[in-house]
Amino acid sequence: MSDSPKRPKNQLKSHIRAQNQELILCTAERVFARQGLAKTTTQMIADEAGLPKANIHYYYRSKKDLLEAVLERILQLWLDSVSQFNVELGPCHNLTRYISEKLEQSRLNPNASKVFAMALIGEEPFVLDYLRRYFVEELQKEKSTINTWVEQGLMKPVSVEHLFINIWAMTQTYADFDAQVKILLQKETLEEEDFMQAKQFVTRMVLLSCGIEEART
Amino acid sequence: MSDSPKRPKNQLKSHIRAQNQELILCTAERVFARQGLAKTTTQMIADEAGLPKANIHYYYRSKKDLLEAVLERILQLWLDSVSQFNVELGPCHNLTRYISEKLEQSRLNPNASKVFAMALIGEEPFVLDYLRRYFVEELQKEKSTINTWVEQGLMKPVSVEHLFINIWAMTQTYADFDAQVKILLQKETLEEEDFMQAKQFVTRMVLLSCGIEEART
DNA sequence: GTGTATTCTGACCAAATATTCAAGTTTTGT
DNA sequence: ACAAAACTTGAATATTTGGTCAGAATACAC
Numbered sequence: 001m002s003d004s005p006k007r008p009k010n011q012l013k014s015h016i017r018a019q020n021q022e023l024i025l026c027t028a029e030r031v032f033a034r035q036g037l038a039k040t041t042t043q044m045i046a047d048e049a050g051l052p053k054a055n056i057h058y059y060y061r062s063k064k065d066l067l068e069a070v071l072e073r074i075l076q077l078w079l080d081s082v083s084q085f086n087v088e089l090g091p092c093h094n095l096t097r098y099i100s101e102k103l104e105q106s107r108l109n110p111n112a113s114k115v116f117a118m119a120l121i122g123e124e125p126f127v128l129d130y131l132r133r134y135f136v137e138e139l140q141k142e143k144s145t146i147n148t149w150v151e152q153g154l155m156k157p158v159s160v161e162h163l164f165i166n167i168w169a170m171t172q173t174y175a176d177f178d179a180q181v182k183i184l185l186q187k188e189t190l191e192e193e194d195f196m197q198a199k200q201f202v203t204r205m206v207l208l209s210c211g212i213e214e215a216r217t
Numbered sequence: 218m219s220d221s222p223k224r225p226k227n228q229l230k231s232h233i234r235a236q237n238q239e240l241i242l243c244t245a246e247r248v249f250a251r252q253g254l255a256k257t258t259t260q261m262i263a264d265e266a267g268l269p270k271a272n273i274h275y276y277y278r279s280k281k282d283l284l285e286a287v288l289e290r291i292l293q294l295w296l297d298s299v300s301q302f303n304v305e306l307g308p309c310h311n312l313t314r315y316i317s318e319k320l321e322q323s324r325l326n327p328n329a330s331k332v333f334a335m336a337l338i339g340e341e342p343f344v345l346d347y348l349r350r351y352f353v354e355e356l357q358k359e360k361s362t363i364n365t366w367v368e369q370g371l372m373k374p375v376s377v378e379h380l381f382i383n384i385w386a387m388t389q390t391y392a393d394f395d396a397q398v399k400i401l402l403q404k405e406t407l408e409e410e411d412f413m414q415a416k417q418f419v420t421r422m423v424l425l426s427c428g429i430e431e432a433r434t
Numbered sequence: 435g436t437g438t439a440t441t442c443t444g445a446c447c448a449a450a451t452a453t454t455c456a457a458g459t460t461t462t463g464t
Numbered sequence: 465a466c467a468a469a470a471c472t473t474g475a476a477t478a479t480t481t482g483g484t485c486a487g488a489a490t491a492c493a494c
Contacts, residue, residue, distance in 0.1 A: 016441070016491080036339045038255030041481060052443050057483065059441095117338060121331065122253045123396045131400050139401060161401050162418040168397075169390035170383045177386075179340045183348050184356060184378050201379040201426075208425040209418075233461080233471070258451060269473050274453065
């Protein structure tokens with residue numbers, strides 16, 4: 001979808017193509033995050049990327065195509081970056097790591113996080129389809145893992161759905177609603193330290209609610 | 218700001234005026250929530266309200282004015298609807314009630330909740346100013362109340378800022394990202410029952426993290 | 435070096451949309 | 465009943481913006 005004209009006869013995209021697409025996607029992600037999905041114009045992206053507008057349209061037929069390419073990238077990142085649960089290591093270790101990784105990802109890719117949230121709140125079909133396709137089955141795996149732990153008496157039984165809904169809500173709020181967080185914390189910018197505190201706070205809540213002794217990491 | 222022409226000589230707005238503004242604000246809130254802030258056109262609002270577009274502009278000079286009127290209404294609701302902490306009654310009762318009220322509000326006014334989230338993620342200056350003006354001092358009160366409880370040994374010391382950030386994150390996620398929640402819960406619509414479960418789940422998490430014995434309400 | 439495929443880009447177009455206006459209609463105060 | 469104020473609304477306007485196109489420039493294969 002994102003390759004407008006015929007690609008170079010075989011395998012690899014041309015060097016130029018790959019490079020420009022990368023530039024455009026990165027810039028678009030940034031501008032989308034800053035301006036909002038609908039308020040962003042192709043012109044803004046073009047200007048910020050230092051390219052003429054027509055050049056953007058050479059690589060991405062339409063604004064919709066471009067947005068979807070940006071979203072695909074983000075969702076891929078989301079899916080890849082957070083490692084799976086490892087049954088062996090038990091709930092405490094896994095949940096702690098999971099929360100840590102999610103928060104770290106929000107901190108390091110605030111733009112991606114925000115664009116994703118915007119698309120989700122706007123119910124972009126592309127994102128909803130993606131969630132339906134990949135995350136539901138993902139959740140099933142975590143669910144069975146957690147059930148195993150429950151059977152082993154390593155944690156209390158909890159609603160896995162609600163657990164994940166709330167872990168996601170908490171870990172993403174620091175990136176998505178950073179404006180609100182900054183106001184409440186009375187800070188100009190969120191430092192690594194703030195994320196560390198968030199990490200501790202959220203981890204504590206989650207572990208306690210699962211009846212797990214807190215680890216001192 | 219939101220009253221374009223001279224108002225009737227004194228006190229009360231004319232009946233017609235009040236009625237039309239009410240209709241327009243309600244409709245606008247709904248359409249904004251459905252379409253997104255930027256994608257919504259005055260024409261859509263006009264059509265859905267059954268009024269000609271020019272009539273909308275008679276009451277609200279610009280789209281921006283209209284959005285701000287809608288937001289003001291929502292923020293007012295937000296501020297009013299959730300009752301203050303009552304020191305006498307202790308942390309368990311108050312936190313339980315607070316979470317319950319916030320979730321109930323999300324459930325009953327999903328549009329308002331969503332428009333607010335959209336404006337917040339888009340960093341609408343109007344909303345940020347409002348937060349700075351009212352919520353920061355609001356938080357101060359809660360903070361000192363909680364400190365009192367901590368001193369009385371009724372709960373463990375916690376970061377009040379992070380506590381509220383995360384309570385808000387959790388209670389609003391069910392309305393704001395309902396599309397995601399629906400997918401994960403595999404439901405067409407969120408029922409009262411789902412909100413009840415959310416209420417229990419969130420309350421449990423919060424109380425445990427504050428070292429408070431769970432109430433059986 | 436030559437020709438073909440790819441990339442670049444300024445100019446242009448059509449559709450969408452916020453906003454204005456002026457001429458009508460209704461309501462209201464007295 | 466009458467005039468002033470408030471309200472209504474179809475039509476016009478100005479601007480923004482996504483998208484196109486044709487020809488120029490560049491890279492690439494041989």
